[in-house]
Amino acid sequence: MTNDVAIEVRAFSQYFGEVRKIRGLDLDVHRNEILGIIGPARSGKSTFLCALNRLNDLVRGSRREGTIRIDGRDIYGPDVDVVALRRKLGMVFATPVPLPRSIYENVAFGARMAGVHSRDRLEGIVRDSLEKGGLWDEVKDRLDTSGLKLSGGQQQRLCLARILAVAPEFILLDEPTSGLDPISTMKIEDSLRRLKKDYTVILVTNNTKQAARVADRTAFFLSGELVEAGPTAKIFTAPDDQRTDDYLRGRFG
C-alpha cells in the first residue's frame, strides 16, 4: 500500500432521475491498497463502484455532479474513452456470471474485444489470468468445458480471471463472496492479497469481518454518504464517528 492517490473523488453525487443515491462524496483511493467499503444495504456502495467505471451511464436518467479523477484525469471529461476506462477498472459482481462459453473463451473474451487475436498471445493471457485468479490448477485440464459447469466459488474466480485478462489497473469487487462457502471465500481473499501488489483493489462487502481481514483502509457508507474512511485498524477499534461504531457493533444494520 502506498500513499500515492490513484483515485480522487470530490463532491460527487449520483442521481437516477429524481432519486439521489450518493451525495457529496469525498474519498481518496491509494494505489496498491485494498480499500474496503462497508455499510448497510442501499448505502450507495455498489452505485459508487458503478460510478467509477461509468456503468451507471447505461441506466436511463442517470445524472451526476462533482468529479472523479483517476490517475489525474477526470473520467467524465469530454474526450474520455469509456470503453478503455472500463477495461482499466475491472469489476466482479456479487453473483458470478460466467458467459455461456468454455472457460478458455470466458477468460479470452475481454482480450478479444480489445483486439487481441493471435492464438499465442491469447493462450498466454488466459493462463496468466487464471493463475493470478487462483484457478489455473483446478481447470488447466479442462479449459474447453463450459464455464457454467464450475462451482460457485470457481465461477467467481473465473470472473476474476476474466477481468485480469484485460490488464486493468484497478479491481472493483461488489460483495464477491456473499453467496460462497468459507473455503471459496478464503481463496478469493488470498487472491486479493496477492493481487494488490500489482493492482489497486476496491472491495465492497456487507461482511464487516471480511473488511477487517483483508482491507488496508476501510470506508463506511451510510445512506449514500461517506461517514468516515481511514486505516482499517483505526476504523474498527477507534472510529471517529459514533455511527461507525454503532454499525460495527451491530446496533443497526
Added chain:
Amino acid sequence: MAGTGSKRAGNRLERNDRLVRLALLVVAFSAVSVLLVITVFIVGQGTPIMFKYGLKSFLTGTSWYPSEKLFGLWPMIVGSLFVTAGALVIGIPFGLACAVVLTEFSSKRVRRFIKPVIELLAGIPSVVYGFMGVIILVPFIRETFGGPGLSVLAASIILGIMILPTIISISVDSLQAVPPSYREGSIALGATRWQTVKMVLFPAARSGIIASIILGMGRAIGETMATIMVAGNAAQVPGSLLAPVRTLTSNVALEMSYATGEHREALFATGVVLFVIIMVLNTIANATSARRRKQP
C-alpha cells in the same frame, strides 16, 4: 490496453456505434414503411372508383355484375359478416374449452400431447382445410340439410376450425398470466375448479380472451382460399345458413385473374373495404391487449 484512451480512438468507437444505431433505425422502419406502402397502394388504386360510383352505392348496392358496371358490395359484406359470426359461434366455445382444459384441467403429460396438436392445427394450410370441407363437409350438409352444401354453414364450420389455434393460444397465455394466488385463494374459499374458472379466471383474463377473439375474427374475415372452396361464391345476400355466399376476400380472389379496367379497380376497392375492416379490428385488438398487459 490501459489508460483512458486517446481522443481519436474514443471518437472512432463512438462514431461507429452511432452509425450502427442509425443503420438499425433505418432497418427497423422497414416494417412501418412496408405498411405505409401497402396502404398507399391499395388505397390509391381502390378509392378512385369508389367515389366515381358513389361510396354509398358501392357499399350498399346489392348487385355485383361487373360486365354491366354494377358494383354493389353489400352481398359480400354481409357474406363476410355472416361467415365470420358463424366461425365465432364455433370457434369461441371450442377454443375457450380447449384453453381452459389445457391450463386448468389437464396433467403435464396430457398437456404435452395436446399442445403440439393445437400448434399443428395452426400450421395446416388453408387450402387443405378447404379441401376437407369440399370432400367431406359439403356433401354431408347437402345430404343432411339440403341445399347445395356450399353454404354459409360450411364456411362457418371450416373457418371456425381454422381460428381455433389463434383463440386457444392467446387465451392460454392470458389464463396462464393470471397469478396463481387468484386460483389458490378461490380454492381456499371452497370453490370448485370450474367455479374458479368461471368466476375468477375468466374475468381476470377477460381482456386477453377478448383480444384473442378479435384476432380470431380478423383471421376469419381475412381467410380466402378455404372460403372459396366451400362457400359457393354466389354474389347474393345469403337467405339462410344453407345458402351459398361470397365473402369480400373471395370476391377479390375469384375475379382477379381475368378482371380488367374498371372491374379490376372495383376489386381493388373491395380490397380497400377489407383493409379498413381489418385495420379497425387490429386496432381494437391491440388496445385490448395493451389493457391486458397493464393488468396486475
Added chain:
Amino acid sequence: MKRLGPRLEEKAARTGLWALTLITVAVLVFIIVFILSRGLPVLSLEFLTKNPVDMGKAGGIFSTIVGMVALSVLAILIAAPLGVGTAIYLTEYTWGGPLTRIIRFGAECLAGIPSIIFGLFGFILFVTKLKFGWSILSGGLTLAFMLLPTIIRTSEEAIKSVPPAYRLVSFSLGSTKWQTVTRVVLPSALPGIVTGIVLSLGRSIGETAATIFTAGSALRMPTSLFSSTRTMSVHFYILAREGISMPKAYGTAAILIIAILGINILTYYLMNRFIKKYS
C-alpha cells in the same frame, strides 16, 4: 334454469369442456389421417423428383417443390436481416419512446393483414407497376413482407430472454454496444431467432392466396428469378378445384402436411437442444 349444485356443475362443466377439447383434437387427427391415408400411397421417389405432366394429371410435383423452396429462400433472405435488425433496434437501442411505439404498431398491423391483401399489393406493385411480372421475385418479395412481423416478434422475444447480467459483464469488460450485441446477445439469442425463422418458413409453405397472384401458376420448372412458378399449395389448390387428379392432389397434400409436421418437430428439437446448451 334450475340451479345445479356446485358438485354437479363441476362434473357437467368438466365433461362438457373435455368433450369439446377431444372433439377438437379428433378433428385434427381425422384431417391428418384422412389426407395421409390417401396421400401416402401416391408418394414415391418418382412423384417427388419428376415434373408435372399433362396439367398435373401425371408425373410428379418436382417443379412445384423447387418453386416453393425458391420463394421461401428468397423471402427469408430478405425478411430475416430486416426482422432481426428491427428486433435488435427495438430491444437494445431504444427505451420505449414514441419511436418504438410507432415501429411496434407498424409491425403488429402488418401481422394482421390477410394474405389476399398482400397478394393484391404484390400484384399491383411488383407484378404490374415494377413490371417484374408473375415471378419468383414478385412472390419472394411479397412473402418476405408477410413473414416480417413474425420474425420481428420471435427475434424480439429471443433477444429479451438473454439475461441482462450478460450485457453488464460485457460492458464492464470494456466493449462497445455493437460488440456486446454481436458477441454476447445475438449468440445467446440465436436459437430463438432461428426457431422463429423456421416457424415463418412453415407459414410460407402453406401460403396460397399471396403466391398465386404474385408468382403465378406456371407448371414449368422455373429457370430464373423472373420465371413464374407454382408452389405446392397452389398446385394442390388447382388440382383439387379443377378436379384434375384426385390421387395427385392427395399426394401433394400429404407432402404439405409432412413438411409442416417436419418443421414443427424441427422447431421443438431446436428449442430443446439449445435450451439445454445454454442453461
